[in-house]
Amino acid sequence: KAGVTQTPRYLIKTRGQQVTLSCSPISGHRSVSWYQQTPGQGLQFLFEYFSETQRNKGNFPGRFSGRQFSNSRSEMNVSTLELGDSALYLCASSLGTGGVNTDTQYFGPGTRLTVL
Amino acid sequence: KNQVEQSPQSLIILEGKNCTLQCNYTVSPFSNLRWYKQDTGRGPVSLTIMTFSENTKSNGRYTATLDADTKQSSLHITASQLSDSASYICVVSAGNTGFQKLVFGTGTRLLVSP
DSSP states (O other), X not given: OOOOEEEXXXXXXXXXXXXXXXXXXXXXXXXXXXXXXXXXXXXEEEEEEEXXXXXXXXXXXXXXXXXXXXXXXXXXXXXXOXXXXXXXXXXXXXXOOOTTOOXXXXXXXXXXXXXX | OOEEEEEOSEEEEETTOOEEEEEEEEXXXXXXXXEEEEOTXXXXXXXXXXXXXXXXEEXXXXXXXXXXXXXXXXXXXXXXXXXXXXEEEEEEEEOSSSSOEEEEOOOEEEEEEO
């Protein structure tokens, strides 16, 4: 069974641009979560999508948005990029049906975004 | 304030030795606690998930413990191998139903030296 895939793996943008990252979950998984990881802040939760609906959201500004398609693939968009957005963006998929959320999340390799 | 603190920040041990990583949390209401291993340049991999009623869970040479009264967890690595060199992240879920709020520790960076 294929794991979580993320594209692109590396990306370089300049301030003010926008970027779209893509995540394909494990087959059969309906939940996709996005995280930002930086050396200073560690892992931070961005948002989670389940069945094409945003089910939960972290404390990030509105410049960060996402969506999920009917095949569970998800995209994350960051508009008006800032230097501080440079980070590793990780996507994780899970079945998403855990009532107390004991689902195991499977992470992709991440997209490393550098903003110049 | 929901917080997860991990110690030590970094650790160097000799191959074959055991080690224990600590995670203290102030998260309410507690739902579950997970330990992840993250190799450099890769996404985290789940090692264990423990709910309130579980106090020990093993995954091969990794054994996690949870003391819900003191709000502490530990990850014990037995007979360390070079491949154990990685960051270990403790994540606590807060909430009762649905998708809970995840609170992340900043991780312990472990280096296993030959």
